[in-house]
Amino acid sequence: MEERRTALLVVMDGLGDRPVPDLGGRTPLEAADTPVFDRLAQEGQNGLLYVLGPGRTPGSDTAHLALFGYDPHECYPGRGPLEAQGAGLETRPGDVAFRANFATVDDDLVVLDRRAGRAFTAEEGHALEEAIDGMVIDGVEVRFVHTVEHRGALVLRGDGLSAEITDVDPHETGVRVLACRPKAPGAERTAGIVNRLIREAHERLRGLSVNADREARGLPPANIILLRGQGQHKETPTLPEKYGIRCAVLAGGALYIGTAKYVGMEHIPVEGQTGTIDTDFYAIAKKTIECVRAGYDYVFVHIKATDNAGHDHDHRQKVLAIERTDRMVGKVLRAVGRRTVIAVTGDHTTPVSVGEHTCDPVPLVLWREDIRRDGVYRFSEQDAHRGALQWTTGTDVMPLLLGYAGLLHKFGS
Ligand code: ZN
Numbered sequence: 393m394e395e396r397r398t399a400l401l402v403v404m405d406g407l408g409d410r411p412v413p414d415l416g417g418r419t420p421l422e423a424a425d426t427p428v429f430d431r432l433a434q435e436g437q438n439g440l441l442y443v444l445g446p447g448r449t450p451g452s453d454t455a456h457l458a459l460f461g462y463d464p465h466e467c468y469p470g471r472g473p474l475e476a477q478g479a480g481l482e483t484r485p486g487d488v489a490f491r492a493n494f495a496t497v498d499d500d501l502v503v504l505d506r507r508a509g510r511a512f513t514a515e516e517g518h519a520l521e522e523a524i525d526g527m528v529i530d531g532v533e534v535r536f537v538h539t540v541e542h543r544g545a546l547v548l549r550g551d552g553l554s555a556e557i558t559d560v561d562p563h564e565t566g567v568r569v570l571a572c573r574p575k576a577p578g579a580e581r582t583a584g585i586v587n588r589l590i591r592e593a594h595e596r597l598r599g600l601s602v603n604a605d606r607e608a609r610g611l612p613p614a615n616i617i618l619l620r621g622q623g624q625h626k627e628t629p630t631l632p633e634k635y636g637i638r639c640a641v642l643a644g645g646a647l648y649i650g651t652a653k654y655v656g657m658e659h660i661p662v663e664g665q666t667g668t669i670d671t672d673f674y675a676i677a678k679k680t681i682e683c684v685r686a687g688y689d690y691v692f693v694h695i696k697a698t699d700n701a702g703h704d705h706d707h708r709q710k711v712l713a714i715e716r717t718d719r720m721v722g723k724v725l726r727a728v729g730r731r732t733v734i735a736v737t738g739d740h741t742t743p744v745s746v747g748e749h750t751c752d753p754v755p756l757v758l759w760r761e762d763i764r765r766d767g768v769y770r771f772s773e774q775d776a777h778r779g780a781l782q783w784t785t786g787t788d789v790m791p792l793l794l795g796y797a798g799l800l801h802k803f804g805s
């Protein structure tokens with residue numbers, strides 16, 4: 393078997409784009425100055441990637457599952473478990489997880505503020521968290537963590553749970569918190585547990601001194617939690633289980649960290665890595681190099697700023713994010729390039745002209761220094777499809793990376 397290398401996947405979120413009139417009809421990737429990506433394109437293989445298949449517009453979570461080699465139609469657990477893992481709560485198969493909001497209700501559970509004023513000190517968040525975390529309802533354990541502002545994540549752990557239940561969050565004020573109802577047979581007990589949980593959380597939270605203090609300062613009390621985005625952790629084999637590999641994720645956003653952890657990656661915190669253009673690209677490069685040297689078989693690096701720029705209709709910011717990522721990959725390439733196989737791509741297209749995800753495929757480049765070349769000279773939407781990989785789907789990226797990294801076993805004898 394050939395020497396093992398580290399498979400490195402760099403995803404610029406929402407990378408793909410459409411021609412922008414202010415850029416002379418070029419896409420941000422075409423307009424950006426990207427000497428490193430262009431070198432990878434020249435020395436590597438290129439293609440256009442339909443991440444979820446032709447015509448499908450991906451969410452970031454399903455797209456990343458596909459890039460990790462999983463069919464999201466089979467294993468997508470909904471947003472709750474992914475957010476919960478990203479927030480630092482462990483989830484296991486069978487657990488039902490939610491995104492949670494602190495909110496303000498009156499005595500009849502009519503919602504007065506869906507975010508309870510939005511701002512919380514760390515002390516307040518901690519006191520509120522402690523009031524809910526560790527509750528047990530009908531034998532089901534409740535884990536809760538406060539994250540930022542009014543947000544948090546909640547996990548239910550116990551036998552026979554189901555995520556086939558309705559939302560309790562009415563998504564508007566002046567309306568009573570909704571009763572949770574089963575959407576499928578077998579979900580009645582979980583719906584009942586959620587209803588009891590909401591009431592009991594209200595009883596516990598409204599008596600807390602931090603809420604009395606908030607009211608004394610004219611702030612709305614966080615006297616209930618609203619749950620949404622419910623999903624159930626499925627029986628999904630992790631990457632270490634499937635391939636016997638050690639995997640790391642370097643990401644700034646909870647959803648991306650959580651999705652990677654869901655499939656068995658270890659989160660490697662990087663000081664200064666955020667989901668914005670101000671993320672510390674130098675620190676990310678440094679930590680990536682460390683991971684390669686430490687012998688991780690697979691390293692996933694996520695850059696969010698490209699997608700933010702797409703949503704904000706900001707082509708300048710998107711060009712800048714691409715150029716900074718280019719320099720970051722250049723540092724990694726110089727330090728440990730010969731020990732790696734590198735794939736650079738996006739999880740979907742977020743055109744600055746649209747401001748939302750669209751179904752357009754994204755460019756993919758696959759590089760190792762001795763791979764057969766395909767005559768493409770630039771990393772861009774226009775050039776990519778002339779390459780050897782032509783039209784590829786998201787779930788092909790993982791086997792391509794692992795195959796060229798010498799991490800897949802021969803099939804047959
Ligand atoms: Zn995305």
Ligand code: ZN
Nearest residue numbers: 406699742749
């Ligand atoms: Zn997006």
